[in-house]
Amino acid sequence: MSRSAHPAGPRHGDVLPEGHYLAPPSDLNALDPKVWARTVTRDAEGVATVGGRDGVGGLDVKALAAEFGTPAYILDEQDFRTRARAWRDAFGDGADVYYAGKAFLSKAIVRWLREEGLNLDVCSAGELAVALAAGMPGERIALHGNNKTAQELEHAVKAGVGHIVVDSYQEIELLAAIAESQGVRQPILIRVTVGVEAHTHEFIATAHEDQKFGLSLSGGAAAEAVRRVLAKDSLELRGIHSHIGSQIFDTAGFEVSARRLVGLLAEVRDEHGVELPEIDLGGGLGIAYTSEDDPKQPAEIAASLAEIVRRECASAQLKAPRISVEPGRAIVGPTAFTLYEVGTIKPLEGLRTYVSVDGGMSDNIRTALYDAEYSVALVSRTSEAAPMLVRVVGKHCESGDIVVRDAFLPADLAAGDLIAVPATGAYCRSMASNYNHALRPPVVAVDADGARVIVRRETEEDLLRLDIG
Numbered sequence: 423m424s425r426s427a428h429p430a431g432p433r434h435g436d437v438l439p440e441g442h443y444l445a446p447p448s449d450l451n452a453l454d455p456k457v458w459a460r461t462v463t464r465d466a467e468g469v470a471t472v473g474g475r476d477g478v479g480g481l482d483v484k485a486l487a488a489e490f491g492t493p494a495y496i497l498d499e500q501d502f503r504t505r506a507r508a509w510r511d512a513f514g515d516g517a518d519v520y521y522a523g524k525a526f527l528s529k530a531i532v533r534w535l536r537e538e539g540l541n542l543d544v545c546s547a548g549e550l551a552v553a554l555a556a557g558m559p560g561e562r563i564a565l566h567g568n569n570k571t572a573q574e575l576e577h578a579v580k581a582g583v584g585h586i587v588v589d590s591y592q593e594i595e596l597l598a599a600i601a602e603s604q605g606v607r608q609p610i611l612i613r614v615t616v617g618v619e620a621h622t623h624e625f626i627a628t629a630h631e632d633q634k635f636g637l638s639l640s641g642g643a644a645a646e647a648v649r650r651v652l653a654k655d656s657l658e659l660r661g662i663h664s665h666i667g668s669q670i671f672d673t674a675g676f677e678v679s680a681r682r683l684v685g686l687l688a689e690v691r692d693e694h695g696v697e698l699p700e701i702d703l704g705g706g707l708g709i710a711y712t713s714e715d716d717p718k719q720p721a722e723i724a725a726s727l728a729e730i731v732r733r734e735c736a737s738a739q740l741k742a743p744r745i746s747v748e749p750g751r752a753i754v755g756p757t758a759f760t761l762y763e764v765g766t767i768k769p770l771e772g773l774r775t776y777v778s779v780d781g782g783m784s785d786n787i788r789t790a791l792y793d794a795e796y797s798v799a800l801v802s803r804t805s806e807a808a809p810m811l812v813r814v815v816g817k818h819c820e821s822g823d824i825v826v827r828d829a830f831l832p833a834d835l836a837a838g839d840l841i842a843v844p845a846t847g848a849y850c851r852s853m854a855s856n857y858n859h860a861l862r863p864p865v866v867a868v869d870a871d872g873a874r875v876i877v878r879r880e881t882e883e884d885l886l887r888l889d890i891g
Contacts, residue, residue, distance in 0.1 A: 446809035446830040447713075450800070456710045457797050457844045459498035459757050461868075468804030470842065472498055472759075473868035481873055483761055483801045483840055490866050491879065492840070493781030495851055497758040499534070499869040502847075505720075505753045506538040512724035513747065520564050522705050522750025523549045525848040530867060530876040531754070532556035541584075543705075543748050547574045554581055564702075564746075566613075568634050575600050579608055587611045587663050587702075589636060591643075594650050594657070601656035608656065611663040611702055612637060614644040616682040620667025620675045620706060635665070639682055648690055661700030661743060662686060668751070669708040671717055673726045676703055680727070684734040687743070697741060703727060705748035709755040711845045712797050717752070751848035758847030760785060760863070761801070762825075764839045765817070774811045774828070777835065782816010783823045784860035786843070786850045790822045798826045802840035805832035814841070818858050851877065859885055 453462055453470065461480055462472045474480030486496060509519045520543040521535050527549055533556050535542055542558050544550045545566040553563055560582030567574070568589045575597050578586055588594055588610050601608040615636035637643040644662070651659045662683055666675045683701055691697050708717050718726075727745060735742045762779035769775045788794040798814055809830035816823040825843060835841075854862045861884075865877040 460501040470801035501757040512720035525750030529556035598654040663702040665704030688738040702746035755848035807832040807834035
């Protein structure tokens with residue numbers, strides 16, 4: 423394989439065309455443990471490996487690419503289980519941890535969650551079907567959604583879903599009728615918009631007032647929802663729910679949200695003589711996509727949230743309710759990376775070098791959708807070449823088909839090299855598409871015993887099977 427240099431473009435901390443300064447890392451061969459799955463390292467030949475114990479015995483990415491092809495999502499099962507267990511242990515027996523299935527869901531994931539003692543949050547009939555097919559007990563499932571259909575609610579009630587998070591007056595009436603027809607009293611939470619906008623991207627902030635989710639606290643809709651639910655014999659109001667955004671790195675927003683939620687609990691007590699026993703603070707905790715990101719650890723988050731709720735309830739003279747949280751990205755996001763093969767390398771003099779890979783926006787839409795930032799590394803070998811500023815792009819017919827907007831890779835990068843983008847466990851496979859009739863990549867789980875496909879690669883036969891002509 424030729425490894426000729428591609429020298430065009432700024433290097434060594436030049437000012438980017440957009441006017442932003444970006445300095446190259448001190449060591450292009452280093453794999454920052456902050457952004458990579460925990461078992462990822464390099465072997466003696468410089469090839470990245472995953473799935474070993476104590477840095478020994480992992481499978482190298484060249485072997486994975488040869489067996490499973492590229493692009494492929496490579497998921498570190500040991501890391502997933504370790505992170506899931508850390509969240510469960512951090513909150514302990516006095517709280518519930520619901521994994522947010524929207525981040526990434528498969529039958530294997532459900533089985534791991536069940537074995538590690540976590541509950542599961544789903545938001546569609548499809549996610550519920552996967553959960554039940556993989557053996558998650560109904561009482562350990564919560565169902566979300568701002569526009570649940572009658573069929574979805576009927577299925578959830580029949581399955582004995584432990585919590586349905588209601589999102590509108592209309593849903594209250596519909597769910598009450600369904601539960602009554604099935605002769606059950608369905609436990610629910612009411613989703614409340616508390617007017618807190620987390621410090622996150624505009625398109626994924628979900629607790630400010632002007633949005634489709636929940637019932638407004640400040641406008642009185644949440645209090646009215648409580649009245650309507652308490653009037654329904656077929657509904658059991660267990661508590662209230664809030665979600666303030668995504669990719670959040672501190673708990674300040676949760677503190678404001680908790681204070682307002684506890685205020686609603688006090689209003690419910692004063693008006694109805696009822697102390698609701700549960701409060702769900704949602705998810706949205708961030709992960710490291712780049713070395714600059716600095717997420718908190720589960721134990722620190724758990725202690726902070728528990729203290730916030732305890733303090734606010736003491737002030738309102740309420741018994742502290744049982745807390746629920748919904749980490750999804752925070753568990754699965756760091757545990758996977760996407761493995762690509764390099765194709766066309768196109769230097770643009772004075773700008774940057776475009777590095778095309780055999781995937782793109784069909785397997786990672788987040789850069790185009792949210793302007794998300796990612797890291798990237800050459801993983802099939804090491805290199806002592808100088809760093810070159812690159813933009814990693816896909817093979818789709820869109821100028822916005824960008825995987826990593828700005829990063830550094832070695833100047834001797836060549837077609838056929840393998841590069842990998844870490845922290846792609848969340849929202850990449852779950853948001854993947856068939857744009858340009860691309861085939862969605864497989865998810866390959868790796869542990870110390872080897873590698874196995876948990877979600878297979880799509881085939882042309884899969885595409886044609888749906889196209890009935």
